Amino acid sequence: MKISRRHFNSALVVGLGSIPFRSFLPQATLRVNGKRIMDHILALAEFGKNPQGGVSRVAYSDADKQGREYVLGLMRAARLDVNIDAAGNLIGRREGSATGLAPLLIGSHVDTVPEGGNYDGVVGSMGAIEVAHTLAENNVTTRHPLEVVIFQNEEGGLIGSRAMDGELTEKELDLVSRSGKTIREGIKFIGGDPAKLADVRRRKGDIAGYLELHIEQGGTLDTEKINIGVVEGIVGINWWDVTIEGFANHAGTTAMNNRQDALLAAAKFIEAVNRIVTSVPGRQVGTVGRINALPGAPNVIPGKVVLSLELRDLDAAKINMLFEKIQAEAQKIAADSKTKFDFKEINVNIPAPTDPKIRSLISDAARELGLTTKLLPSGAGHDAQDMARLGPVGMIFVPSVAGISHSPREFSRPEDIANGANVLLHTLLKLDRA
Amino acid sequence: MKISRRHFNSALVVGLGSIPFRSFLPQATLRVNGKRIMDHILALAEFGKNPQGGVSRVAYSDADKQGREYVLGLMRAARLDVNIDAAGNLIGRREGSATGLAPLLIGSHVDTVPEGGNYDGVVGSMGAIEVAHTLAENNVTTRHPLEVVIFQNEEGGLIGSRAMDGELTEKELDLVSRSGKTIREGIKFIGGDPAKLADVRRRKGDIAGYLELHIEQGGTLDTEKINIGVVEGIVGINWWDVTIEGFANHAGTTAMNNRQDALLAAAKFIEAVNRIVTSVPGRQVGTVGRINALPGAPNVIPGKVVLSLELRDLDAAKINMLFEKIQAEAQKIAADSKTKFDFKEINVNIPAPTDPKIRSLISDAARELGLTTKLLPSGAGHDAQDMARLGPVGMIFVPSVAGISHSPREFSRPEDIANGANVLLHTLLKLDRA
Numbered sequence A, B: 001m002k003i004s005r006r007h008f009n010s011a012l013v014v015g016l017g018s019i020p021f022r023s024f025l026p027q028a029t030l031r032v033n034g035k036r037i038m039d040h041i042l043a044l045a046e047f048g049k050n051p052q053g054g055v056s057r058v059a060y061s062d063a064d065k066q067g068r069e070y071v072l073g074l075m076r077a078a079r080l081d082v083n084i085d086a087a088g089n090l091i092g093r094r095e096g097s098a099t100g101l102a103p104l105l106i107g108s109h110v111d112t113v114p115e116g117g118n119y120d121g122v123v124g125s126m127g128a129i130e131v132a133h134t135l136a137e138n139n140v141t142t143r144h145p146l147e148v149v150i151f152q153n154e155e156g157g158l159i160g161s162r163a164m165d166g167e168l169t170e171k172e173l174d175l176v177s178r179s180g181k182t183i184r185e186g187i188k189f190i191g192g193d194p195a196k197l198a199d200v201r202r203r204k205g206d207i208a209g210y211l212e213l214h215i216e217q218g219g220t221l222d223t224e225k226i227n228i229g230v231v232e233g234i235v236g237i238n239w240w241d242v243t244i245e246g247f248a249n250h251a252g253t254t255a256m257n258n259r260q261d262a263l264l265a266a267a268k269f270i271e272a273v274n275r276i277v278t279s280v281p282g283r284q285v286g287t288v289g290r291i292n293a294l295p296g297a298p299n300v301i302p303g304k305v306v307l308s309l310e311l312r313d314l315d316a317a318k319i320n321m322l323f324e325k326i327q328a329e330a331q332k333i334a335a336d337s338k339t340k341f342d343f344k345e346i347n348v349n350i351p352a353p354t355d356p357k358i359r360s361l362i363s364d365a366a367r368e369l370g371l372t373t374k375l376l377p378s379g380a381g382h383d384a385q386d387m388a389r390l391g392p393v394g395m396i397f398v399p400s401v402a403g404i405s406h407s408p409r410e411f412s413r414p415e416d417i418a419n420g421a422n423v424l425l426h427t428l429l430k431l432d433r434a
Helices: A007-017 A033-046 A062-077 A124-136 A159-164 A184-191 A194-199 A220-224 A261-275 A316-339 A356-369 A415-433 B005-015 B035-043 B063-075 B120-137 B159-164 B183-189 B194-200 B220-224 B262-277 B316-337 B356-368 B383-387 B414-431
Strands: A081-085 A090-094 A104-109 A146-151 A211-214 A228-234 A236-245 A285-287 A291-294 A304-313 A340-349 A371-379 A395-400 B079-084 B088-094 B104-109 B146-151 B211-214 B228-234 B238-245 B286-288 B291-294 B304-313 B340-349 B373-378 B393-398
Touching: A007 A340, A033 A062, A033 A124, A062 A081, A062 A090, A062 A124, A062 A146, A081 A124, A081 A184, A090 A124, A090 B194, A104 A415, A104 B120, A124 A146, A124 A211, A146 A159, A146 A211, A159 B120, A184 A194, A184 A261, A211 A415, A220 A228, A220 B373, A228 A356, A236 A261, A261 A285, A261 B262, A291 B120, A291 B159, A291 B291, A304 A316, A304 B104, A316 A340, A316 B238, A356 A371, A356 A395, A356 A415, A371 A395, A395 A415, B035 B063, B035 B120, B035 B316, B035 B414, B063 B079, B063 B088, B063 B120, B063 B146, B104 B383, B120 B146, B120 B211, B120 B414, B146 B159, B159 B194, B159 B383, B211 B356, B211 B383, B211 B414, B220 B228, B220 B373, B228 B356, B228 B383, B228 B414, B238 B262, B238 B316, B262 B286, B262 B291, B262 B316, B304 B316, B316 B340, B340 B414, B356 B373, B373 B393, B383 B393, B393 B414
Parallel strands: A104 A146, A104 A211, A211 A395, A228 A371, B104 B146, B104 B211, B211 B393, B228 B373
Antiparallel strands: A081 A090, A090 A146, A228 A395, A236 A304, A236 A340, A285 A304, A291 A304, B079 B088, B088 B146, B228 B393, B238 B304, B238 B340, B286 B304, B291 B304
16 A cells, blocks of 8 residues: 555644554655755755855854754754753754663764865764654654754764763863864853763663764765665774984985985885785775974975874774884884884774674665665764764765765765665664664 | 294284285294184174074074174274175275285175074184184285175075175065064164165176185085085075875775875875985985975875975086986876876076186195095085175085084084184185285
């Protein structure tokens, strides 16, 4: 039996309230409203819009605050029971039909990097709200309570989700964020209460699961023309600052064989990082993104270089193996160039695998929707990695055209976004029943 | 017959005035007062002295102005007829015995780089004043007029000597120097008159010759334990800014084989510069001293790098040959790394050979003093290169311990400095007679 949405909705609105229909309604035919998602993405794009394209909606900025108010309205329109938690996360709740169950969470973030795009975080946020809206319009009630969570300040260090899993420290609250405000000031600015962060803290088992829809931010799905990425996990990220000490000297009077050129040693190191990271199979990445050579004059041989080294992989052991090889190579370069290398660990995010059962549900949901899938890691950090400390998580990727992200040129196609939101919807329904 | 200095001086002071004695006085026995040079070097070191060692006597700073006043006093004590020319150069003149001859110039500079040492420029300046003082004390009058010239702002672009040979442009006067003052303001500050620069302009033939004593600033003489360097010429210096365009992208989500990493391309370029410059025999040098990678974050693949490339050699054709090889290699790196290289020529100083006859005179003078010599290029720029446009020039190098220069650790031994000043004295006397 095929029931038109219009007929279906009318019947529900007229008489059936919020009684659980999952046992007898054809939930498999439910679809999100793709046009509505796009309307919301375009409307949100006005907050912090840059004249030259893209958006700067940095956490705790006026644009962020105003964008969040717009999002709160969308959540209310989706018939969610809305509040701002003490950490400043937006939480829209919809009660479940069963009693005593932990909530299922879906969500993402709406803050952006400076001069970012309109898809990173936004697709998952608008997708999650749309899923709730679709359920409400169709009067479908899940067994578990449903919470749509729009985490605050993802781009500035996963602040909202780290408050929720208890990782955010008092000391960190006093760090200055990109907005110019400290995180403490920023939380107050967006309606939270930094003195009450203990209230938002959840423990392992407090959530039944977390699902996040996101753009891939890489080029794999786009290149291989695959509809949906099933995320294996969120890579670990290790970041070191590497200091190379040579000896600054006159570039005209110091013979080539008499130099201790820290930048030449750095150049060999950057090449070695690339060579070592690509020397073994896999999807690991290694990047030198920042470099500073001192004194930094065209006519002085650099005496000191400080550069960043970042390694990412799903497997922490592989990161360690690569780092050991890189360190050994650095020692060779140091000996050859009469320089000295020093490695200082700045930050370590351990890998966060997704739940294997949820991965299967995502694949099933996609297949039932006629969509192709591919298992792949998330090379970027996400709020999901913090939620993984509280319960099983799953992530759904949709293609990023040309793999471009954190750029005004970031783009995902409306049909891919709708596909992703439908996969989110049906994965949620499957997880709810599991 | 041996005449003690004391006896000799007394005789001169008593009755002989400034009558030329060169035909019957034993000039070969003349020696500078090495201790006095060192006293003057140490006294001058107080002006702009850094608490952590070395000196910052940047041109047009208060320390520079005060240091110059001290130097003016030394010039007067050396019985020179002193004035500050319109460009701000200190000129101490001593008339010659013959008429109608162009002057012989000796000198150097007393300004320093920020956090520099006490020998670069200072040794030649104090040495030249000491030579004049020795001549005066011994009542030796040269045939040619003698001018001791302390050029202003050598370190900031040979400003004083370029004013003298007419190269300094009106436009350049408005550039801001390291002191924070424009060059125009700086010239006024030190007692010159930037509106009257035409007055200081000299033409080819206006000088009979220029001799400059200087520290080597490299390690050749020190390593090879040679007393005196006879400078073949001042190298040409070509400086380019090299821009490498790649594509900035997310360091976590962009697979290694999908990157256009401008910094990785820059690293290969820096290695190539070193390889190409050292691939042919000779004393040429090539340096990448400055690098800027954008956007410059540990988690973003650099999309753009700007770096400096500097090549120096006595032979302009060799510089061109090396540059062509470097450009060709850059094109290969660009193709391999999907980046784009652009070279922008910033500055070219053509090589300035010294006068072969003066080189011989320097070697002869050193030999007669029992000193070893070596012919070598000057890898650094000097005021002598501008004087080479006006007449024959010669440069005398003394050893720099460990080849260190432009550093508080710059050091030359007192005996080497005295040797250099004696070679300057006797080369001057030979040139005067030649």
